[in-house]
Amino acid sequence: MSRISVRGFAVASATAVTTVGAVVGVASGNTQPSNDLEATAAGTTLLTDIPVGEQAQVQTASLTQQADAQAAAADTAAKKSAEEAARLQAAKDAKAKKEAAEEKAEREREAKEAEQAASRSAARDASSFSVQSSYTVEQVKAIARQMVPADQFQCFSNIVNHESTWNYRAQNPSSGAYGLVQALPGSKMSSAGADWRTNPATQIKWGLNYMDSRYGSPCGAWSFWQANHWY
Template sequence: MSRISVRGFAVASATAVTTVGAVVGVAAGNQPGLDGSNTQATAADATIADLPAGQQAQVQTASLTQQADDQSTQADVAALKSAQESARKAAAQTAQEKKDAADEAKAKADAEARKKKLEVSRSATRDASDFVAKGSYTIAETQAMARQMIPGEQFQCFSNIVSHESGWNYQAVNASSGAYGLVQALPGSKMSSAGADWQTNPATQIKWGLNYMNSRYGSPCGAWSFWQQNSWY
């Protein structure tokens, strides 16, 4: 029969240790009343098989109880860690969702602000009919009209296109295609939708060109971006 050492059970119960020591002391021939150190030393070398059945049960119960307590503590710690990790992930997800919602709201607000700004800018510009017709116009006069008709932040883009297309000559004609005017409309008669004087009035050509860029590309800057990639618009 194998012998299980009491020391292997860690003698979790102080009462069990005292009882084991006392029983082993008697079994070894020691008389009651000896000092506790001898009793404890003898108990350390004892085995459960040396104890009466009742004492064995006490030692085993104490050891099993301690093991159960340790396992329960470990389970509690694991559960707490799991709960903390779940809470951390939930908090991180909530924070990300709030950030995404805030970013989306800001983007919408910015877009709305730009739209209103553009509308205000366009409403503040002059129409072709606001200018008195003349027999001829210089480049400087034509550019001055364009500055008054085109929103400020869009003028440079419009100017870039006109500079490449016609050099600001409102009577420019493309010999090969027949494109006409500041923005080189093809055919030039398209510009009649902006005014019957499209051949002689740069303001009418500017009006038509601005409407074309806005409807096809969203703005003169949109048209200029396309032109840079394709050399036409």
């Protein structure tokens, strides 16, 4: 029951008491009402002061206020519940998106590794090339393209271009470094073949193995070369 309704019933009770007190006072010769009742009457709007036809309207308005308050509270609770549900869903979506991105990155990494492995397995060995008495730069590059993995060729080419400009007979007069990759000493390349002095395929084989074992790949060797101008 609202404040208006409660006060209305309290006023009705106070009115009844006031009426009884007045009768008793007259009977006893005391015509002065008690101070307590005066204070009650003075501080309260009596329900009986409201016309009888409007009393039901006042009580109906009180009930309407209660219903409105309850509806507002329900709306607030529903809004909070919806906001919390939205927050949880957003967190769930973000997690799913992150997992999907990680999964995609992993698939791409695996695909790249598989591609690199296929490229390496497809590379020809030095022994598969016919030996010639001499080779042009273009012929040497063609051999390298068939021996070096496709994704590593540019890095390999960058190093060879700086070291020997693709001259398989290049020799450093001061250090004695020799060949396409300027092995020091040149005789190191004998581990790849006895014809290391005259066969560019043998030199490429040795150079590729050297870059892979020391730097992980020709691109790893090229990164080191750029920082130090040697490898």
